[in-house]
Amino acid sequence: MTTPMVEARAVCKHYAGVEVLKGVDLTVNRGEVTCLIGPSGSGKSTLLRCINHLEKHDAGELLVDGQLVGYEARDGKLYERSDKQICVERSRIGMVFQRFNLFQHLTVLDNVTIGQVKVKNVAPDAAATRARELLARVGLEAKEKNYPSQLSGGQQQRVAIARALAMEPKLMLFDEPTSALDPELVGEVLDVMKDLARSGMTMIVVTHEMGFAREVADTVYFLDRGIIEESGDPRQVLSAPSSERLKNFLSKVL
Amino acid sequence: MTSDGGGAVKVVPVRHVGRWIAGAVMIVVVAMLVHTLLSKVPNGQTSCHTVNGLRTCHNVVNWRFSWNIVFHYFTTSEILHGLLLTVELTILAMIIGIVLGITIAVMRLSPNRLLSSTAWSYTWFFRGTPVYVQLLFWFNISAIYQSMSIGLPFLNVAFLHINTVALFTPFRAALIGLGLNEGAYMSEIARSGLIAVDEGQIEAASSLGMTRGQTLRLVVLPQAMRVIIPPTGNEVISMLKTTSLASAISVVEVLGAAQNIYAANYEVMPLLITASIWYLIITTVLSIGQFYLERHFARGAQRTPPPTPIARLRHDLKGIGSKFRTPRPAMTREVST
Ligand SMILES: Nc1ncnc2c1ncn2[C@@H]1O[C@H](COP(=O)(O)OP(=O)(O)OP(=O)(O)O)[C@@H](O)[C@H]1O
Ligand SMILES: [Mg+2]
Secondary structure, eight states, X not given: OOOOXXXXXXXEEEEXXXXXXXXXXXXXXXXXXXXXXXXXTSSHHHHHHHHTTSSOOSEEEEEETTEESSEEEETTEEEEOOHHHHHHHHHTEEEEOTTOOOOTTSOHHHHHHXXXXXXXXXXXXXXXXXXXXXXXXXXXXXXXXXXXXXXXXXXXXXXXXXXXXXXXXXXXXXXXXXXXXXXXXXXXXXXXXXXXXXXXXXXXXXXXXXXXXHHHOSEEEEEETTEEEEEEOHHHHHHSOOSHHHHHHXXXXX | OOOOTTXXXXXXXXXXXXXXXXXXXXXXXXXXXXXXXXXXXXXXXEEEEEETTEEEEEEEEEETTOHHHHHHHXXXXXXXXXXXXHHHHHHHHHHHHHHHHHHHHHHHTSSOHHHHHHHHHHHHHHHHSOHHHHHHHXXXXXXXXXXXXXXXXXXXXXXXXXXXXXXXXXXXXXXXXXXXXXXXXXXXXXXXXXXXSOHHHHHHHHHTTOXXXXXXXXXXXXXXXXXXXXXXXXHHHXXXXXXXXGGGGTOOSHHHHHHHXXXXXXXXXXXXXXXXXXXXXXXXXXXXXXXXXXXXXXXXXXXXXXXXXHHHHHHHHXXXXXXXXXXXXXXXXXXXX
């Protein structure tokens, strides 16, 4: 039995007195797609940020790829990880943001090569070759010389996915990747994500696209006010929710 | 008259009476300026000569602005040497200022309170005292430090001894004074640039595994440049003129050279004009450079970069050409109907 890619046990996180995560339990198996749904402010982004070491959780246990996030257990003691180690961990986890966050001063190609060259020390030629492959995969090989501001939102998000994939991540995190897009552009991004899911990538997707969750997810988690209210098979959870809160939430988003 | 079959619409343009009056006033003012700049006045001497046994005398006139003297000294080696020193001081002091300014801005934004308050104090001190006083201070520093040593304070441990008199030549005192002062102003400019970069850019960089240093160098600073460059251009131009203060601590830059010359020949005004024209020329060159630098760092920020002045001129000329060309078909049509 292999260890899960992500395992959260009673993870808590608070900001200046506000408790955002109040004991989250979650398991993401390798090669599976997990969708995280829930109302605004429920802590979905915070959970993703904890998994990616962008925030430190205060209590509970969070393991990524069998290793504790932020700490190292040696001889029965916990040691805080150095900044360097945390950077290495982050480089192995891809993250896609709601507002794309492409580097505005770099061309599409440079956006996809910079992480490879500067973080993974890949030779520039090899990085460019790989970047072109990935751009072709997301259907943007013709745009490599453009700057992000010259692309549509959907195109920018596809570049952002290619940028994350260029690091050869073991896990991809998506934080509402289609929420900032015009409705007609949502499909092109979801198609890329579906293709990625089929290729066996382990993914955690925060989304309001219930159709996507139903079609692609192996497991759906419903996060509400910092705790997992309900989880399970998407057909089960989305079609026959048992908790009142989830019923309420679904009636609003659908 | 309405448009005739897809041709250009013919309209009587609105008359801008105000603009015409303002234009006329400006032409008169400019003409007055040119007139006085080119005017000639008697210089108090008379010159007489005899032609055909007839002796005639007349007053000698000179340019009021002594243009002959202005241009006589314009390219003398003294002035050109001074000019070189002015340019050197400007460039070196700006390099010190920019490097220092960015460092201080980064320190200022650091979560480390000790670093950020040190940075704040630096800016407070150097912006709060006149640069002229600072120059005099560095020029006279050997009066209180005959020598300096770098080591640990209170412990009598020194790594390096420096002879202050030899170190603080007038040029170096000016350079240090101008550079340190500029650092304070540049730090505020750099800070506004760093703050202007979207938080999401930093998050994206960290999520790729970049260290804080890499994020700053590869992502934040290049984007901050777009905000930093335009005011830095102004700083360079301002620095060019501030270097003239160095003449007060016996640096013979272009103003100092002009002063040395007029101390000997009393031609004060012409030599001040000579120096001023050189300042204007360099400022013009710097402004052109600034335009292209801004254009370079704006890449990615705009969908289409602004046209260069040359491209715009070409476009305007084409526009004028087409204005003269378009009416012609309309006229022939009128003749035929
Ligand atoms: N840096 C912070 N400081 C203080 N409070 C924060 C911070 N970040 C998030 N919060 C708070 O934590 C709560 C959860 O935020 P989070 O961004 O995780 O919600 P979310 O589920 O992603 O919501 P949305 O769907 O709107 O993105 C919110 O109430 C938010 O105000
Ligand atoms: Mg969120």
